[in-house]
Amino acid sequence: MRTLLYVLSALAVMGLAFWAYRQNYATQKSLKEVAALQRQIADLHDALGMQQAEWAYENRPSRLRDLTIVNFGKLPLLPMTPEQFARVADLPMPQPAPDPATTTAAAAAAPPAVPPAAPPTKKGQTP
Numbered sequence: 001m002r003t004l005l006y007v008l009s010a011l012a013v014m015g016l017a018f019w020a021y022r023q024n025y026a027t028q029k030s031l032k033e034v035a036a037l038q039r040q041i042a043d044l045h046d047a048l049g050m051q052q053a054e055w056a057y058e059n060r061p062s063r064l065r066d067l068t069i070v071n072f073g074k075l076p077l078l079p080m081t082p083e084q085f086a087r088v089a090d091l092p093m094p095q096p097a098p099d100p101a102t103t104t105a106a107a108a109a110a111p112p113a114v115p116p117a118a119p120p121t122k123k124g125q126t127p
Helices: 002-058 061-070 100-109
Strands: none
Touching: none
C-alpha cells in the first residue's frame, strides 16, 4: 500500500512539473509577443508623428498662397479674406425634430376634424 502511495505521489509530482514547465514556456512566448507588439506600436507612433509633421509642413499658409498664385490659370483660386468669414450667430440653425411621443399624444388629444357642412339645397335638387 505504501509503495502505491509513493508511486502515485511521484507521478503527481512529475505531472505537476511537466505542467509548470509548459506554463513557463507559454508565459515566455506571451511576453515575447507583448514586447513585439509594444515595439510595433512605438514604431507606428513614430511614423504617425512624422506624417503629422510632413502634413503641417506641406500645409504652411505661405506655401499654399504661393501655389494659388502659380496655379491661378488652371485653378482660379483666390486668397481668403476676413470678409469671407461669418459669425456663428449669422448662420441659420436647424429646427429640432419633433418628438414622436409628443406628436402622437397631441394628435390623440385634439378633437377630430369635422368636414364642412354642405350648402343647403332646394327641395328636389341634388348637389
